[in-house]
Amino acid sequence: MSYGRGFAPWIAAGFVSAVDWRWGAVAGVVVGVLLLLQDRSGGVAMDAMVLEISTIVYFVIIGAIAFSSPDSSVQDHSDVLSFVWLAGTAWGSMLLRSPFTLGIARRQTPEEYWDTPGFLAVNNAITAAWGAGFTFIAVVLAISSATGAPVWVGITAHVIGLLAPAIFTSVYPKRVQARLEAMQAASA
Numbered sequence: 001m002s003y004g005r006g007f008a009p010w011i012a013a014g015f016v017s018a019v020d021w022r023w024g025a026v027a028g029v030v031v032g033v034l035l036l037l038q039d040r041s042g043g044v045a046m047d048a049m050v051l052e053i054s055t056i057v058y059f060v061i062i063g064a065i066a067f068s069s070p071d072s073s074v075q076d077h078s079d080v081l082s083f084v085w086l087a088g089t090a091w092g093s094m095l096l097r098s099p100f101t102l103g104i105a106r107r108q109t110p111e112e113y114w115d116t117p118g119f120l121a122v123n124n125a126i127t128a129a130w131g132a133g134f135t136f137i138a139v140v141l142a143i144s145s146a147t148g149a150p151v152w153v154g155i156t157a158h159v160i161g162l163l164a165p166a167i168f169t170s171v172y173p174k175r176v177q178a179r180l181e182a183m184q185a186a187s188a
Contacts, residue, residue: 004166006051006104008035010082013059021075025063032056048103054089058082079154080145083138083161090131099127101169118180122173129165129172137161 009032017024032055039049046053062081065074074081093100102123106114113119140157143149 005035006055009052009055009059017078021078022063022066022070025059025066028059029056029063032059044107045103047098048107050093050098050100050103051089054085054100058085077145080138080141083134083141087131087134087138090127090134094124094127094131099123101126101130105173118176122176125172126165126169129168133161133165 009028012031013024013028015024016027032052036049036052036056039052062074062078065072090100099120102120105119105123105126109119137157140161141154144153144157
């Protein structure tokens with residue numbers, strides 16, 4: 001599983017919401033549940049699906065609001081709310097000492113590293129990068145909405161807020177591994 005796969009429900013909801021936000025929420029739930037079921041049938045542990053579970057809960061809540069009150073002002077703020085939710089997922093998982101990236105990383109890392117302090121530290125850093133990216137997007141979108149900023153400001157925030165943590169996720173573990181190998185070679 002890649003980190004990007006966890007965003008599939010958000011992408012599906014975004015496309016369908018362009019037609020109707022109620023059905024966008026349904027699309028988010030359906031895609032989220034399908035991914036969750038696919039992963040569970042493949043033997044993926046629940047701790048590797050924190051993002052998927054959080055996503056499903058978000059879309060169930062938004063769907064309930066959308067269907068019970070289709071003209072709710074929540075619709076006007078759903079982009080900001082979605083990134084507040086994702087930021088809350090990232091920061092909350094760190095507060096619970098179980099960064100949401102931990103389960104995903106375990107699927108890509110040999111088991112002998114799972115209980116090492118370094119593995120947890122790397123995942124804390126990666127989760128913090130995602131939390132910062134989500135928070136950045138939420139803040140910029142909220143300010144943009146309040147000030148009537150041009151659309152390109154929000155688009156730029158999305159690109160920066162998602163691309164920066166994705167690059168960090170790709171580069172940082174490799175740098176840590178290289179430093180560790182250099183330290184081991186120097187002490188040998």
